[in-house]
Amino acid sequence: MKPTVRSLAASAALTAASAALTAATAVLALTGCSGASGSAPETDLDDPAKKQLAMQLVSSAENSSLDWKAQYKYIEDIGDGRGYTAGIIGFCSGTGDMLAVVERYAAARPGNPLERYLPALRAVKGSDAHTGLGAPFTDAWARAASDPAFRSAQDAERDHSYFDPAVERAKDDGLSALGQFIYYDAYVMHGHGDTEGSVGFATIRRGALAKADPPARGGDEEAYLHAFLDARVAAIAKEPSHTDTSRVETAQRVFVREGRLQLETPLRWRVYGESFRVDGR
Template sequence: YTAGIIGFCSGTGDMRKVVERYAKARPGNPLERFLPALRAVEGSDSHAGLGEPFTQAWVKAAEDSAFRAAQDAERDAAYFDPAVEQAEKDGLGALGQFIYYDAYVMHGAGDTEGSVGFRTMRSEALAAARPPARGGDEKAYLDAFLDARVAAIGREPSHTDASRVESAQRVFVRQGKLGLETPLRWKVYGDSYRIDGS
């Protein structure tokens, strides 16, 4: 679960929110004492007051189901729920919801320094194609969104590899797997995967 939070946290603000949730559920937990440091470094590249003691406390907390629940709740609130809600408003099926969610997790909702956020990608896609909710073709709209995402990845110094888009999500769009119907076969970062059953 340590890797899980790093995988979905776009910064110390997300970590702070998880630790705050955890503190409400389990007061006196090993991470609670780091809240002042998390608040102090939020929005910066600094790790002042964190370091190895914070990492060790995080690993210890990962054994606690209340901590894992706090991570899940923050993931849903910050990424999954808004991504799915917007996808549904745009008339997208399961594939579109997955594409939006993956973009939310990797890029965040809004632009930050050195990063292009989900809202900008969606605006660029809307300028190129109409979503199904506005009478457009779902495949054409998803292709436009993925074009915007690949362009965003190219502009971000922290993301240079667009294979998760091109060799997985784009493949599903081209195959018309808008409901993620099985079988699904894809590659990510050179590794092959498949799901044959429902």
């Protein structure tokens, strides 16, 4: 029978609908969407929004504030044996990363007010001494925070010595954004290697690997992250300057138990007795 105009139109519509369904199915396959609501896209910690969240989480522990950008000017001796602690992640005069920040700043802005303290910073590295520093240095640090070049120096040192190596190691271990953050926070608090009186990230990771396999080795991520946090709690117990484990137990451990492997917001946590919350974006 010869097809009518109406039947031709219906056939064309059916073909178009079929094509649209095929295209939608392909998109779902490519994006990994199953149609379930509320699933978070997989995004690494170096995504700008995730990195901002990571900085808020670190700042809640380091400075009791989510406003991490207000911490460029922060500096004080907190009595942990590392001299002055300062800036957006707690650079220390005793560990050498504060020296690295000021060296970066001097390279970008020769003659800046902090440059003259470079010899003193080199001399106190490895100790808690304030020799050649004191109030004039802390005042100069706080004033320098208004200079974009100084803020950039802090950002660059954070990324070079802490954020980038932590995220790279976590990616190699097959970890999600939460695992990447857990590695980063361990880098910030403990550093990479062991020092006198302090257990470093590398030792903490070895302890975790002795108990569980990371996803890159076929292990379950949540089980591995609990093993890593257990090893970190053990490391904190060995440090005279650190005794409070809430940074782990009532913050990061909570996120693991809730299954927030993509650091899905809202996030609620407690650290050092204070409560924090970051709502959805």
